[in-house]
Amino acid sequence: MFSIRKATPADEEALWGILEPVIRAGETYDFPRDTDRASALHAWLAPVNECFVAHEGERVLGTYVLHANRNGGGAHVANCGYMTAADAQGRGVARALCAHSLDAARAAGFRAMQFNFVVASNHRAVALWHSMGFDTVGRVPEAFHHPVLGYTDALVMYRRL
Template sequence: MLIREATAEDWPAIWPFFHEIVAAGDTFTYPLDLGRTEARAWWLLAAPNRTVVAVDEAGTVLGTAKMQNNHMGNSAHVATASYMVDPARSGRGVGRALVEYTLDWARAAGFRSIQFNAVVGTNTHAVKLYESLGFVILGTVPDGFRHPTRGYVGLHIMYRAL
């Protein structure tokens, strides 16, 4: 697996699983009806922020991540990131590789920590992955997320020092 900078030419490969994940409404806080053009602008970030893709030997996009500062000004030293792995390609370590890549990027870019603002509590695979890589749950917003089948569930704020 290779992780490289995403380009505009990658968007047609990202969009189908991006749309599937967002429309499912169980892991992201994005609008369920987010359109292709608006989604592209939200996901493909300009420098100094980054968007990357994980690709296999054939060049197939397996997943993607976007990385940026969490806030501006005097809080610009805290990074954040979001991840999407094509559901048809899960279980191959793509998510772990993308998070590890983000940790390396953030460290090299001079960030002091990473904060995830909205990790859905029922997204147990993501929570377990993040915790295995040193993230801790700082707090949970009770009923902070309306899950399509489980109703109102907690929304974690997760953190890791670099």
């Protein structure tokens, strides 16, 4: 069984091991596919992000970042990004990370969570977010250039906490 904790600097290599294949595939995140390690970790571990990892012993299975979706009047709505190691998919890691992030967001005083850019062709994620209580509240036509499917829609998903 795995646990979830805050990430530490010692997790950087494991985080890159998760981030790099997702970034290189270019199918679900808007990172440029040639993003280097330093830039990816700088973005994922930015000071505005609270970063968590799912781990089994010393092995990191997945990660998420939590932060305010916007500043000022929009700062009461959280935003998260999630990634799971390819060989840990199908084990409930993403579901556990999402559940943890909802609790962490509530504890931090957020009133809602919004995902601004869920690639519509990422059917597993869309189904998971729906099962976690998120509604699709918007669709941006052809907002994402998928390396195989071409231009595909991006969804805006939202749920109250």
